[in-house]
Amino acid sequence: MSNLEDRLTRALSDYPVEPAPDLFDRVVESIAADRLRRRSVLRWLLAAVLVVAVAATAVLTLTPRVNGTLAMPWWILEVATNLVLVGMAVWLGPFIKRFGRAYAADVFHDNPLTGKSYIVLTDIVYYLIFAAYILFTVKVAPTSTWAVVQPVTDVTAGQVTYELIRLGGILLIIGILHGLNIVLMPVLGRLFSLNRRLPERVAGALDEDRLRR
Template identity: 60%
Template sequence: MGDPENPPQPSGDLFARVVGGIADDRERRRRRRRIVALVAAVAMAVGAVAVTNKIRELNGEETMPWWTLEILTTAILIGLALWLGPLIKRFGRAYAADVFHDNPRTGKSYIVLTDIVYYLIFSAYILFTIRFEPADWWPTTDGAITADQLSDTLARVAGILFIIGILHAINIVLMPVLGRLFSLNRRLPPGSSTPD
């Protein structure tokens, strides 16, 4: 039962452990939601392919229509955006906190704004590259998937990864410069000029 004369003392870091436990629980829930969203996107893509295959079989076609790959590629790009965005944000928070340590609110605002830019770029890319009819340079095979379409599809996925990678690298290099400028701005008294 314990010694009645010497009761156990409360832990000094109890509050920190409770706050950490709550933060861990939130992160687990966020991770679960992301996984569910990714699984749902994959399930929708697989369902679209299955429905297309069934339609193809009912029509007596031997090949898969070109638009099946378009639907699948769009679902992959959406799933990639939903998976990659939170991943970049999770690791970017600590970097932004280090860079904007003099002004944490600016760092949080910067992360939110880069999130918005990220999803705008991804959405615009998907809308720019989606096709509603076969491309002229794809050989005509009665609307079936061709090697040229597969090549274009891989180029679409590689293109967004390349664009996001380049922009992310620019952001990594640019963020310390912005953090330094904002910290200098914060230290200067009103009305004074910047040092040479």
């Protein structure tokens, strides 16, 4: 046995470590939480598949056909896209918040209340961005650039392209803003921490100066 091993053995024997009394309960709880999380993910996936299947079935059965081809009115796709955007906002916000709480708590460990307020403010900004994006891009009448033949009454390839750009655009905007938030949050946490410690240091220096006098 080497010298290092002897020192480690003596150190560990001098300070024996007892396992936590609730260690087994915490392990069991963690396993149960992981199992519950997997079931929740599976349920959400099944629900998503069911929604897609129902939507596809409704489109294929309810959409009128002209000469054997689907002739969906343009406003149906517009409404469906807006509903998808609202659904993305409702689902994506809590999803980001759930995984961002631990990150914010670590960044604002010196200012827990500031961290909670920061999370609330970012949630407000998030939903404002989604609402503004939907209002800016919604169409109340078909656009002439969607098709050569006018007037546009049915869904065209141009409208499908436009709606896909809307969906991709909001994902890109949220992704960029979320990335900037991840990068800037540690800087803000550091600034808030310094602002909190600076008055304490100044007060301590003033007290020392008074004692010297």
